[in-house]
Amino acid sequence: MTLLRIEDLRLSFGGLLAIDGLCFSVGQAEIVSVIGPNGAGKTSAFNCVTGFYRPAGGQITLRGKSLSGLRPSAIAGLGIARTFQNLRLFGELSVLDNVRAGAHLWLRQSIFDALLHTPRYGRSERECTQAAHHWLDFVGLRGDRYGAARNLPYGEQRRAEIARALARRPDLLLLDEPAAGLNHGEKAEMLDLIRRIQALGIAIVLIEHDMGLVMEVSERVVVLNFGREIADGRPEDIRRDPAVIEAYLGSDTHA
């Protein structure tokens, strides 16, 4: 079943056409990578899907429902979570509270419950803390979860950000360069984590420059160049596609 469908997506910044007719779809629990040289429009596409940017044209649907005009919070509520290329944890908050912030999305408590500290409030806060611990265990966080998030080593912060996204209970997770800045061992762990997330039934769209990871983990790869889609296929076909090779050899990125 198709979960996410992007049709003829267009986005411009002034005179610059950052995305020009992008089309691809993602099935339930499928892993699709979006690759392309720097500035190709990958993160902009994520920003359109999550409602941070308003496209100039085209359609984005989740389970057949249009996301057009919805605010980022409404889109998150429909089951799309993301992580950012530049980490966006609340640095002063504890790691645990960062992940609790993700879990808060599905809590059933009103402002009155919170103000009056009703039993329902206490119960749902406990559930929220349990969920945060569960997701921190799931991502394999080794660092101090009670300490400030900014004190975690970089690779651990990436993991914590993924835990926060998972705490939102998404059907679709958008990961923007999850392996950036990771060492060899951490990349192998990231690959394993992505597969374990998929095994939960969650679909993943991955923006990633590490071609080893992309080719290993993806079921399909979509290739962008200057905002245009130049290929969409299985990793083994993408690897041999002349247009893809040309796009990478013509740039200074990690071919």
Ligand SMILES: Nc1ncnc2c1ncn2[C@@H]1O[C@H](COP(=O)(O)OP(=O)(O)OP(=O)(O)O)[C@@H](O)[C@H]1O
């Ligand atoms: N807020 C913005 N205002 C103006 N131009 C933007 C904005 N965001 C992105 N762009 C431009 O849109 C184009 C696509 O950028 P985008 O960040 O989506 O590329 P990318 O493929 O994610 O690149 P990278 O691999 O470097 O992250 C680039 O030319 C970029 O400069």
